[in-house]
Amino acid sequence: MLATRLTTFISTRTIRKTTLRCIGSKVSYSTGSEFTVTDNEINIDGKTYKKDKWTNVSPTTLSRVNRKLHLHPQHPISIIRQLIESHFHDFKTFHDISPIVTTKQNFDDLLIAKDHVTRNRSDNYYLNETTMLRAHTSAHQLQGMLSGANKFLISGDVFRRDEIDASHYPVFHQMEGVVYFDRDQIKTAEQVTKDIEMGRLKEAENVKVVDDTIIKPENPMQESHTQETVEPIAAHLKYSINSMVRKLFADEPDLEVRWIDAYFPFTSPSWEVEIKYKGEWLEVLGCGVVRQELMDQAGLHDKIGHAFGLGLERLAMVLFGIPDIRLFWSQDERFIQQFTPGQIQKFQPFSKYPPCIKDISFWLPNKSWEENDFCELVRDVAGDIVENVELIDDFTHPKTDKRSLCYRMLYRSMDRNVTNDEINVIQERVREAVEKEFAVELR
Ligand code: PHE
Secondary structure (H helix, E strand, C coil): CHHHHHHHHCCCCCCCCCCCCCCCCCCCCCCCCCEEECCCEEEECCEEEECCCCCCCCHHHHCCCCCCHHHCCCCHHHHHHHHHHHHCCCCEEECCCCCEEEHHHHCHHHCCCCCCHHHCHHHCCEEECCEEECCCHHHHHHHHHHCCCCEEEEEEEEECCCCCECCECCEEEEEEEEEEEECCHHHHHHHHHHHHHCCCCCCCCCEEEEECCCCECCECCCCCCCHHHHHHHHHHHHHHHHHHHHHHCCCCCCEEEEEEEEEECCEEEEEEEEEEECCEEEEEEEEEEECHHHHHHCCCCCEEEEEEEEEHHHHHHHHHCCCCHHHHHCCCHHHHCCCCCCCCCCCCCCCCCCCEEEEEEEECCCCCCCHHHHHHHHHHHHHHHEEEEEEEEEEECCCCCCEEEEEEEEECCCCCCCCHHHHHHHHHHHHHHHHHHHCCEEC
16 A cells, blocks of 8 residues: 555655654664675775784674774763763773774783784684684773873773673673872772762662672782782772772662672782672673783873773673563664663663564644654553554645644553454554544545
């Protein structure tokens, strides 16, 4: 029906390409980088990378590059990023650095040995021997330090070949934080105390933090550091993280968080923080005191710093109650529509069953029209089985000046397949009700 009308009026009509927020609305994501892969080269957004024996990046992974979920204001990953940025409100932020980095940035700058296992082809996505998709936001630590900021956050997508399950995905998002102080111990210690006194590091009753890590030979302080400088910087790190966790999880009942010893080539001592979710400990962050050699590379010889790298998906899964990491990549509007910028809301699972789509079009008795009244009526008649109502055509006849609308209704059940026959019955009832209520002329 719609098709014939379109051809009849195509020359005179003006089709307003609007999608009105009615029962549902459309969202647009960044579509990501443009790329082509040939036998010898990979081209991403106009830049060419020569393939070699290291190349192992797949088109599926490339299609996820630069989708920038962390910058889509309504996306849970972005909501978490912004909440963290607002907690560390005086930090400089970097959130649009390209994920295509050199192996020097990803490994060498961070003192990761040439033969270290984390460089394995089987764990990373290489464009070629010297270029890769970053495996962590730490790849930009040095860049951040060179920017001159003494407190900064870097967020972005990171890529790793990994196991497949509900909490692992080859692309995820990280947020890196780096803070450094003058090596003068007193100043540093004072800073920690000041922060505590400012009340930024208040306790939240519902969050139980277990930390029995101490600085010991197995997880040592660095040779060039002294106890007097390391203890305050470690305390500052721990307070910064714990207060952030407490703030993020303020409304979560009975959250358990624990600190455990860890190893990273670019920090010492190093720790990991885990959060208990559905009975399992999930690693959400790695951190530690920045290796002085790294600080020295940035010319920060007389400074001492700490760094942390947070996994945003894991935090979002716990906070929003999102059961599967793949949902973050869902193009289904029913995912993104649930969320509001700046707010943590529990995710409502949606149906996996296919929709049944019906259009209704009618001439209005006069030109004014209240869309909300129409949606209300549709909901009344059809019930919860109607998932989305969208205006797809709004046309005023050039001769008669009569206005015609066409709405597309999407019907779907949460727990079963709906049949076309049963939806036809509902649609007929909707048509009758709309005709009666609004005195429209059905088409
Ligand atoms: N980059 C580390 C990772 O991805 C986390 C980390 C960041 C550790 C900063 C220490 C300091 O696992």
